[in-house]
Amino acid sequence: MRKKIAAYIFSLVLSGGVEATTLLNSSYDVSRELFTALNPPFEKQWEKNNPGDTLIIKQSHAGSSKQALSILQGLKADVVTYNQVTDVQILHDKGQLIPHDWQKRLPNDSSPFYSTMAFLVRKGNPKHIKNWSDLVRSDVKLIFSNPKTSGNGRYTWLAAWSASDLINRHNHLKIEKFMTQLLQNVEVFDTGGRGATTTFINSEMGDVLISFESEVNTIRDRYPxxxxxxxxPSINIIAHFPVTWVDKNIRQNHTEKAARSYLEYLYTPDAQKIMTSFYYRVNNPKLMEKNKNRFPYTHFLKLEEVFGSWDQIIKTHFSSGGELDKLLATRHE
Incomplete structure (x- = not known):
């Protein structure tokens, strides 16, 4: 009898007898586990508030910049949950898919959670890694994702540059020397954060994996x-994770209500409790205080104070002929 009922319901879905809403979330490379945990509670909440409407949330994951390019090339994602502002902004600048003021539509500049950069080292910390300055020693091999293709990699680059800027008292030549040695020590430049993790874990390459605090803590817990x-590290930056619905796509997909509700849900205490369980930081003082043992203190430097706007960051560091290209050329000499 149960099999017959299940078959009947399935046939109704196929024939349109039961309404179903599907959302596609385009997200960055290492967010799979987070949204695997976040999605089911919202699907249940949606179906409770919208009787007869089944909600299915699908995920697409890759490097943040690669994901944005896929949408510009036609991927009909309803929402994006990225790890850098530029990869959302390009959806307006290059495709007019979202309005210019998209950051004003949700709290905290449309960033429901954030992270910072951390190091994962092997058992016993054999290379005695404590801070950024240890990463430029000649005996240390590094794994982190390529800043050209990954927001994770860009934040790694900017955090290392910021630390060097402070250590070297804004001496540009010394900073470039520091960053050149950092690049020299990179054993593999994977295109995304999860690829870098796989290289460090499965291929057992590198002494240090540099990635988001959320990623390295999750990996440590998964492989006790x-x-x-x-x-x-004692000096760091904040990595904001901006989100938005893709206006042009939700109009075509008729998913306006579900898309907006989904992103608003990310700001709720229930969702943010799940985020902190995956070592993401949130703008909820009570929740952060409750989880203070999970989030050690680090001195945050503000990107805009070190580098200026994101437009200036991209132009100076990551555009063709910028600091990254210039120092990579030195690395290969």
Missing amino acids: QKGYQVIL
């Missing part, structure tokens, strides 16, 4: 037998 240790 490996004895990995997480090192949070």
